[in-house]
Amino acid sequence: MASKSSYSTHISVQEAQKKMEHFCAYQERCHQEVYEKLRGMGMIQQAIDYITTHLIQENYLNEERFARGFARGKFRIKKWGKNRIVQELKRRNISAYNIKSALSEIEEEEYLSTLDELAQKRLAQIHEPNIQKRKKKLADYLLYRGWESSLVYAKLKELI
Structure with a gap:
């Protein structure tokens, strides 16, 4: 035995x-x-x-469904940008087709308003008298979260 x-x-x-x-x-x-x-x-x-x-x-495992849900969740809950979502999906070996499909879950208008809301909230938390340092801190924060650099720098010009 x-x-x-x-x-x-x-x-x-x-x-x-x-x-x-x-x-x-x-x-x-x-x-x-x-x-x-x-x-x-x-x-x-x-x-x-x-x-x-x-x-x-048996449809327990569906990578497209996973990718779409992942993108929706990370964007809506964690406020991640598309770069971070793509990076994390690639880390999980998700195909380019499924990544593209996942990003289509994010509406452009909602995406831009989330960036605006996130940037304003973070800017209010940064207590730095030097304007350049404030810009850098806000940019670093948004870039780390996966927001596209062109959007981040446009938002910096708008807010600071």
């Missing part, structure tokens, strides 16, 4: 598949997250391929 610890480290493909169904149903996931989770479970490549294919066929 196998010891308790060695028994718990071996998981069947069916058990792993059920776990991954729950994992994907709880929150949208990208292929990379699923792959890493299965690797962490000690699954071999054939099992990973089989489970991933099953998840895609």
